[in-house]
Amino acid sequence: MRLTIIGCSGSLPGPQSPASCYLVEADGFTLLIDLGSGALGPLQRYQDLHDIDAIFLSHLHPDHCFDLCGYWIVRTYYARPGQTKIPVYGPGGTADRMAQAYGLDPDPGMRETFDFQPHCLEPCDIGPFRVTTARMNHPIETYGFRVEHNGKVLAYSGDTGECDALVELARDADVFLCEACWYEQPDLPPDMHLTGRTAGEHAARAGAKKLVLTHLLPWNDAARTLTEAKASGFRGDIEIAQHGVSYDLG
Numbered sequence: 001m002r003l004t005i006i007g008c009s010g011s012l013p014g015p016q017s018p019a020s021c022y023l024v025e026a027d028g029f030t031l032l033i034d035l036g037s038g039a040l041g042p043l044q045r046y047q048d049l050h051d052i053d054a055i056f057l058s059h060l061h062p063d064h065c066f067d068l069c070g071y072w073i074v075r076t077y078y079a080r081p082g083q084t085k086i087p088v089y090g091p092g093g094t095a096d097r098m099a100q101a102y103g104l105d106p107d108p109g110m111r112e113t114f115d116f117q118p119h120c121l122e123p124c125d126i127g128p129f130r131v132t133t134a135r136m137n138h139p140i141e142t143y144g145f146r147v148e149h150n151g152k153v154l155a156y157s158g159d160t161g162e163c164d165a166l167v168e169l170a171r172d173a174d175v176f177l178c179e180a181c182w183y184e185q186p187d188l189p190p191d192m193h194l195t196g197r198t199a200g201e202h203a204a205r206a207g208a209k210k211l212v213l214t215h216l217l218p219w220n221d222a223a224r225t226l227t228e229a230k231a232s233g234f235r236g237d238i239e240i241a242q243h244g245v246s247y248d249l250g
């Protein structure tokens, strides 16, 4: 299983990276996790847009889903002969929201191009991957994912505040891709985002092997977030996500 970070900028695209988008590949199957603002352009440097097999949307904030609009154009007007609908797994209301984002009538909206599906709440098989989905702690309906292949585990937080379900999702993960949107400071709003420290605490409780901090705001100092994470007590590897970097999980 191979993870490539297409977009890791938090809440909006930044000068060095689009907003959230992660490419996960194994056995010739390509899964895209989130398709946030700005991601569709640089994605084309790493992936033929016609060869994506499934899409997961963690939630419907624009930094996680709005480039599905551009992707709809690709698969609707520049379809390859024999192309089939691909599944788009998302929270409730995804099909209507994406139709509205593009200014389409809700019926059919994008349904003739994408097969919109609710997230599986029991572990399910998507291509070669076993995927476990859990509800996260964010102001709108948001999911995190655990993707397993050949005994290796990738976990992704989506956007979340502190959350026991995230610890379970990331249990013994080889790579734990966890948001660290904010710096530590007094009176942070609850139930919205993590910091380097709280991401590190979740990774330590989960027994994750490697923590990759993502969704930093574009103007944040990554070194400060890294320092906060190292002070959390997590003893595994810690890195800051960067656009274009790949991880081979084996």
Ligand SMILES: [Zn+2]
Binding pocket: 010, 011, 020, 061, 063, 064, 159, 215
């Ligand atoms: Zn976000």
Ligand SMILES: [Zn+2]
Binding pocket: 059, 061, 138, 159
């Ligand atoms: Zn969000």
